[in-house]
Amino acid sequence: MTEAMLVVSALDAAGYRLTGPRRALATVMAEMDGPFTAARVAGEAHDRGIRVGRATVFRTIDALERAGAIERIDLPSGEHAYVACAPAHHHHVVCSACGHTAEVADGALVALVTEIGRRTGFRIDEHRLELFGRCPSCVRAAGEGRG
Amino acid sequence: MTEAMLVVSALDAAGYRLTGPRRALATVMAEMDGPFTAARVAGEAHDRGIRVGRATVFRTIDALERAGAIERIDLPSGEHAYVACAPAHHHHVVCSACGHTAEVADGALVALVTEIGRRTGFRIDEHRLELFGRCPSCVRAAGEGRG
DNA sequence: CATCAAGTGAGACTGTGTATCATCTTGCCA
């Protein structure tokens, strides 16, 4: 519930109105486990009896992204997914098995990006690092499964 | 032309048949300046008088990606674009102004990814780093324009 | 509690990518 409140208040702080559909969708997204697509949000909302138009789902996702409460991830499959996360700059590690995600601080990457800028001569304004693999418990489960 | 031949031979090496449409599309892609979307490839092919079905464009892009001759990039706009590039693991820096790209060796990132794996406990199988900014000549052009 | 800008839902619409299937082409081998 706290997570949902954070997402809602991010909307508020960014100057968006707090409407019924937005609160409901923000809650759904905050409670999602792992990255979610627009379609999954719509489906989950429907399952919970929340009646919202498809356009509103897209608009709310857009608003939340602008507000910094969620962030887009491009899955290896090509799908656009989102993750609820802190507004500070960071990156995501996604478990390909269970969808669980972890946030990673920017840290050492900044230096690397600077170095790349120097080497290529580009002025780098934006970067995105996405990591995919298996989370600790899925690694353990696979290990046990195998012997 | 050499670039185009590289792309075509990558198809051959991966066991795909070298058909007329594939040669033509591979040439179009190899000669593209900057990242290209499927729609742009189809449009450019059409402009050159190459008559191919839309499905063939998607299939050829897919084949070239599997063959390692092109690589997918997710633009900040959300579009899926591709770049012709060497098959070795590396990353791309894309100029948001002119579309020019540069390749960056993996280098120091490997250590960083390993460190992230250790810190999060994830077994990281795959990573993607994309950088966006301005290429040297666009930086220069902007500087001159301003004063 | 009245006002109005902002938000909503329905549905049409655009664009991307996939599936199907009859027809055609390539690579191979005699």
Next chain:
DNA sequence: TGGCAAGATGATACACAGTCTCACTTGATG
């Protein structure tokens, strides 16, 4: 050189993501 089977093609239908419009509703503010 010609025939053949596997693989590729193109047309078209389809599934789905995302946008746009517009009449109607709702939230924040005084």
